[in-house]
Amino acid sequence: MKRNLVIATLTAATLATGGTVAAFAAGDDDATATQRQAQTNAQHAADRDDDSADDRDDDPSEDRTALSSGSVTAAEAIAAALKHTPGTAVSADLDDDGADAWEVTVVKSDGTEYDVRIAPDSRKVLGAQRDTDDDNDTDDRAELAAVKDAQTDAREAALAAAHKGTVTEVGLDDDNGAVAWTADTVKNGKHSEWKVALDSGKPTQDRDDD
Structure with a gap:
């Protein structure tokens, strides 16, 4: 019971700070698997953000000669x-x-x-x-x-x-x-x-x- 309380506290701290806290609890495989899945999901979200930024940078419609410095036609x-x-x-x-x-x-x-x-x-x-x-x-x-x-x-x-x-x-x-x-x-x-x-x-x- 006490072990589950410690793991729950560490997980809440991870979500609040945005960091990664490694919790090792002997004999509790379910908690370890849950932590690994949370880390994987966070990494995937970061990768999607990077891909979105790259797509914006490569927008072909942004051309220097296409009135990039103004809006007067x-x-x-x-x-x-x-x-x-x-x-x-x-x-x-x-x-x-x-x-x-x-x-x-x-x-x-x-x-x-x-x-x-x-x-x-x-x-x-x-x-x-x-x-x-x-x-x-x-x-x-x-x-x-x-x-x-x-x-x-x-x-x-x-x-x-x-x-x-x-x-x-x-x-x-x-x-x-x-x-x-x-x-x-x-x-x-x-x-x-x-x-x-x-x-x-x-x-x-x-x-x-x-």
Whole structure:
């Protein structure tokens, strides 16, 4: 009777402290077997916790370029840039060189281009700088003319591509005279490229995309 009382006390101490207490009682095999089973169950629970932590660490949806440093989408960045610098947005790129900002290129009504930087977590305008290198670029003027007559602008193209994944870049592409929006997306760690029609706004995967 006294031996059973000691074993019960040791078992209660083990459960209260979370530790392991070894109890040896001569001639009491049932108590020893019960203790071994409790230790085994505790070890299995610890192993399950470790496995769960590993699964979270290996989540493929966590991609650095997929707006890991903020929550502002490409469409929201374009809208913020146009509010600050009115004109026609022709591209938006999530800068991954360490600056952590959206860079939106806006062409004003007089043909001048501005690079507007947007914070990826607040839509705050970090700065706007005129880009003098491309103001008189013939290809850019042709693309801009096509966009002005289009039914889909850069923001709408970004929204269309967002159905395919997280948009990290939107721009224009002139393929043998056929101008279309292009968009880069990331989904479950996979990068894809899309073309978005200027008239219908329908995204189709780029045939040149590997």
